[in-house]
Amino acid sequence: MAQYAAMRSIGAYVPKKILSNTDLEKMVDTTDEWIVKRTGIKERHIAAEHESTSDMGAKAASLAIERSGIAKEDIDLVLCATVTPDYFNMPSTACIISKKLDITNVQAFDISAACSGFVYLLSIAKAFIESGMKKNVLIIGAEKFSSIVDYTDRGTCILFGDGAGAAVISATSDKKEAIVDIHASADGTYADFLVTPAPGSVHPANQKMLDKKLNFVQMKGNETFKLAVKTLTQDVIEILHTNNLQASDIPHFIPHQANYRIIKAVGDALGMKDEQVVLTVQKYGNTSAASIPMAINDIYESGRLKKGDLMLLDTFGGGLTWASALLPFAGASK
Ligand code: ACO
Numbered sequence: 001m002a003q004y005a006a007m008r009s010i011g012a013y014v015p016k017k018i019l020s021n022t023d024l025e026k027m028v029d030t031t032d033e034w035i036v037k038r039t040g041i042k043e044r045h046i047a048a049e050h051e052s053t054s055d056m057g058a059k060a061a062s063l064a065i066e067r068s069g070i071a072k073e074d075i076d077l078v079l080c081a082t083v084t085p086d087y088f089n090m091p092s093t094a095c096i097i098s099k100k101l102d103i104t105n106v107q108a109f110d111i112s113a114a115c116s117g118f119v120y121l122l123s124i125a126k127a128f129i130e131s132g133m134k135k136n137v138l139i140i141g142a143e144k145f146s147s148i149v150d151y152t153d154r155g156t157c158i159l160f161g162d163g164a165g166a167a168v169i170s171a172t173s174d175k176k177e178a179i180v181d182i183h184a185s186a187d188g189t190y191a192d193f194l195v196t197p198a199p200g201s202v203h204p205a206n207q208k209m210l211d212k213k214l215n216f217v218q219m220k221g222n223e224t225f226k227l228a229v230k231t232l233t234q235d236v237i238e239i240l241h242t243n244n245l246q247a248s249d250i251p252h253f254i255p256h257q258a259n260y261r262i263i264k265a266v267g268d269a270l271g272m273k274d275e276q277v278v279l280t281v282q283k284y285g286n287t288s289a290a291s292i293p294m295a296i297n298d299i300y301e302s303g304r305l306k307k308g309d310l311m312l313l314d315t316f317g318g319g320l321t322w323a324s325a326l327l328p329f330a331g332a333s334k
Contacts, residue, residue, distance in 0.1 A: 003171050004178030005129040005137075006330035007122075008070065010305075011063030012165040012297035013056045014284065015047040021158070028154040035158050040260020044161025044285030046146045054086045054093050056164035057142030058100040060293070065101070067331060068168035070136050072101060075168070077128055077137040078108040081117025081289040083318065084144045085110060088199060097140060107134075114194065115256050115317025116184070117141050117289030118165065119325050122313075123182040125169040140166040141289035148196050150216035159258070160217075161285035165293020176308070177330035183239050184323035190227065193220045194318035224320075225262060231316050232256070232266045235324040239312070243326055247271050249310070252299060256315035257281040257291040266314070288317065296329075306333040 020043045021032035035041055047056060057080055065072050078101075080094035087093075094108040113120040118141035125137035142164035151157045172178060198214035199205035209215065232255060240247065247253075247270045255263050257280050267277045280295045287294055292313050299305040309329050316322040 001173050003130060003132055003173065004175055005126040005169050006172040006177035006179065007327055008168045008170045009064045009068035009331040010165070010167050010293060010296045010300050011060045011067060012163065012290070012294045013059035013063070014163050014294070015045045015051060015056065017046045017048060018043050019046045019161070024158055027151055028157060030154045030158060038261065039159060040281050041158065041285045042282045045163060047144045047162040051144070052086050053082055053084050053142045053144045053164070054096040054100060056144070056162065057093060057097045057140045057166065060142065060164035060166040061097060061101060061138055061140050064166040064168050065138065068170070070168055070170060072103050075103050075136045075138050076106050077125070077134045078103060078106055079121045079124060079137065080110045080140045080142060081113060081121050082110060082142050083112055083114050083196065083288060084147050093142065094140070113289070113317065113321045114319055115258065115286070115288045115291060116315045116319070116321035116323045117317070118292045119182065119313050119315050119323035120184055120321070122169065122179065122325050123184050123323070126179050126182060129169065129171045135171045137169045138166065139169060140164065141291070141293050143288040143290050145288055148215065148217045150213055153216070155221055156217055156219050159286050161287050163284060163287040163290045163294050165290045165297055167293060172330070177328060179325065179327040181239055181243055182323065182325040183235060186319045186321045188319065190320040193224045193227070193320060225259065227320065228258065228262050228316050229265045231322045232262070232314050233269045235322055236266070236270055236312065236314055239324045239326055250276060250312045251309050252276065252278055252305060252311045254278045254292060254295050254311055254313050256317065257284060257295055258286045300334055303334050305329050307331065
C-alpha cells in the first residue's frame with residue numbers, strides 16, 4: 001500500500017523577554033514609527049542569555065510530540081533547521097535536542113537553509129516517509145537569531161527575533177491527510193544578499209574577524225526585499241497551477257514572516273483576502289527557520305486551524321533559498 005506523509009501536530013516556543021520598538025529607540029537611531037511603517041514589526045521575543053537554540057527547539061518539539069499522540073519511542077528521525085546552532089557546527093543541534101527529549105539512538109541531523117529551513121525539512125521528512133525508510137519524523141525550526149545580530153546596526157537589529165516551532169510528520173495510508181506537494185529551490189548567485197561571514201573556513205575565528213564584526217548577520221535589505229516579493233509570488237503561482245488550485249481555494253496562506261510589506265505585496269499580487277493570510281510578524285519579528293511553524297502554531301492555538309484545513313506555506317531566505325508547500329493539517333483540531 002502506498003505510504004504518504006502527513007503533518008500530525010504542531011508546537012512552538014516563544015521566549016519570555018520582549019524587545020519592543022521603544023526599547024530599540026534607546027539602542028540605535030530609529031523610531032517605532034519607522035519600524036512599523038517599513039516592516040510592520042512592533043515587538044520581537046529574545047531568548048534569555050542562558051537559553052540556547054536547542055532549549056527552545058526541545059520545548060517546541062516536546063509540545064508537538066505530546067499533541068501528535070505518538071509515543072516519543074516511535075520517533076525514528078529528528079531534524080533541525082537552524083542558522084544559529086548551539087555549536088559551530090558539531091555536535092548538531094538536532095542531536096542535542098534528541099538528548100534533551102530523551103530520544104536517543106535515532107538518526108538526527110541539522111540543515112542550513114535560513115528562513116526556508118522548515119519547508120526544506122518538510123520535503124526531507126516527506127521523502128524519508130514515502131520511501132518507506134522512516135515512519136515518524138520530528139522536524140524543528142529553531143533560532144536564537146539574537147546571537148548573530150549586531151545591536152548597533154539599525155538595518156538588521158530591528159528585524160529579527162528568537163523562537164522555535166516543531167511538527168511531527170507521520171506515515172499514513174490515507175491520501176486525504178497527505179502532504180500534497182512541495183517545491184523547494186535555491187540560487188547561490190545571491191549568496192551575498194544575506195550572510196554571516198564568520199566563523200567559517202573563509203574567515204576562521206580570530207581577533208581580526210571579531211574586530212570587523214564578521215560574526216554578525218549582514219544583509220542587502222533592499223535587494224533582498226525585491227527578490228523576496230518576486231520569488232514568493234512566483235512560487236505560489238507555480239504550486240497552485242501544478243495542483244489545479246486557485247488562490248481562493250486556500251483558507252490559510254502562511255508566508256515567511258519577514259516584513260509586513262513583503263507579505264502584503266505578495267498577498268495582493270495573488271489576490272488573497274486579508275483573512276486568508278496568516279500574520280505574526282508584528283509580534284515575533286523574523287524568526288528565520290522558526291517563523292513558519294510558529295505561525296502555524298499561532299492559528300492552531302487560536303482555534304483557527306482545523307483538522308483537514310489546507311495550508312499553503314511560502315518562504316525564502318539566505319542562500320538564497322525558497323520553498324512552498326501545500327498540505328492539509330492532519331492533527332486533531334484544538
Ligand atoms: N530606522 C530608521 N532608518 C533606517 C533604519 C531604521 N531601523 N534602517 C534603515 N534606515 C534608513 C536607511 O539608512 C536609509 O536612509 P538613507 O535614505 O538616508 O540612506 C533609509 O532608511 C531607507 O533604507 P532602505 O534600506 O532603502 O529601507 P527599506 O525600505 O528597504 O527597508 C528593510 C529596510 C526593512 C531592511 C527592508 O529592506 C527589508 O525588510 N528587506 C528584506 C529583509 C528580509 O526580509 N530579510 C530576511 C530574509 S530571510 C532570512 O533568511 C533571514
